[in-house]
Amino acid sequence: MIKVQNLWKVYQNGSIKVEALRGVSFEVAEGEMVAIMGPSGSGKSTLMHLLGCLDTPTSGKYYLAGNDVSSLKEDQLAEIRNQHIGFVFQQFNLLSRVSILHNVEVPLIYRGVKKRKREKIAREYLEKVGLGNRLHHNPNEISGGQRQRVAIARALVNQPSLILADEPTGNLDTRTGEEIMEFFCQLNEQGHTIILVTHEENIARYARRILYIVDGEITRDEVIS
Amino acid sequence: MIKVQNLWKVYQNGSIKVEALRGVSFEVAEGEMVAIMGPSGSGKSTLMHLLGCLDTPTSGKYYLAGNDVSSLKEDQLAEIRNQHIGFVFQQFNLLSRVSILHNVEVPLIYRGVKKRKREKIAREYLEKVGLGNRLHHNPNEISGGQRQRVAIARALVNQPSLILADEPTGNLDTRTGEEIMEFFCQLNEQGHTIILVTHEENIARYARRILYIVDGEITRDEVIS
Ligand SMILES: Nc1ncnc2c1ncn2[C@@H]1O[C@H](COP(=O)(O)OP(=O)(O)OP(=O)(O)O)[C@@H](O)[C@H]1O
């Protein structure tokens, strides 16, 4: 499903050069659930953005479902992002001026789903994350963890084959975090591939495998029982 | 230091009424360190905003250092916020178009500190949170946890007597989170009053006392050893 070879990402701002990723290589099979852990600033979100086709590497190769992503044009990448990838951003990236219902509808709009059906599906996913009674509030009118849950619902609403979740429980109490992880596990059992970044050990243990990244390099790749 | 009596916060959006805080009462002595825990949506950030004089209650009383906050005018509240309170927001609220150095200087500007001294102090605090080598980057050019650390440095730079931190380690790996908590403990030993919201038990245990809030009400007030 995913094959990453010697990925480098270097940010150059004026005179300062930041090597965010330094020769990262690994594979993820279809249907796997993998956790990524590592210190703040170690390269986790940068890696997730590359995997999500939201950014391109400075060098190295990324094969997604066999295709060399670097060889794809922007419109093909957009297609892949919309159809096959669900991304939960570390800082949610919700549209603040529209309702949470509309926020969750957006990926369905890109897919051409008709309004009546769209609302029904969006409502369903918001109910799954415990926000069925707040559909018409906008993100400024709900709590931090509730926004996080809207971001999760939006990432899943297209039933993407690849789910990338960057700290999906960072703003959630333990119980709510576990409910969300149960939800991810169900999706994984149905065959969705899931890669999640977390700094919480108990959350990482829902996955079968943990990748550790430090200063832009993979230091450990551990299958857990 | 803090005395809260029967605080209510009700949000009315059209027909929907949300009772975010429902008769909250408690006291915090000067120099105490208290943690607040509770489910997502239970009222933690709402309470923090009231304590930080960033918002006013629907009803109830809030006495800060003996003063009835509800009787104070906006300019007096602004004075209190700038001089005496350091607030770490759940979603950081950094200025994205300026450097992290400038972000941390802002509270010092309000205090009339001259440029040379301001830069020196801001640099110091950014070094304390491990970002001394990124001073001239802006928030878009650093990681989520690094932004969180900038927000912490900014909240502390005025050496406020009351520090309110809303999930200060939510985006930090365990080790970095512990370093931040060590920093808070030092400040507490120097006499600063600290109230922090967290969903992580190990972070809460740095405090001497944990308040539990569920559906806008305090359900437990536990001194821990
Ligand atoms: N402007 C608003 N209008 C309507 N409801 C609001 C508004 N702001 C907050 N709320 C609601 O008030 C309740 C408490 O919100 P608050 O942000 O205090 O929760 P919290 O405990 O900080 O949650 P989290 O742990 O998810 O950050 C939530 O149900 C939230 O949706």
Ligand SMILES: Nc1ncnc2c1ncn2[C@@H]1O[C@H](COP(=O)(O)OP(=O)(O)OP(=O)(O)O)[C@@H](O)[C@H]1O
């Ligand atoms: N646009 C940019 N310009 C310069 N440096 C950047 C940029 N974006 C990220 N970085 C740097 O790249 C490194 C990796 O960032 P990344 O966001 O991947 O870390 P992370 O592991 O997700 O951290 P966190 O756990 O704090 O969220 C960090 O040092 C960060 O400051």
Ligand SMILES: [Mg+2]
């Ligand atoms: Mg990150």
Ligand SMILES: [Mg+2]
């Ligand atoms: Mg909150």
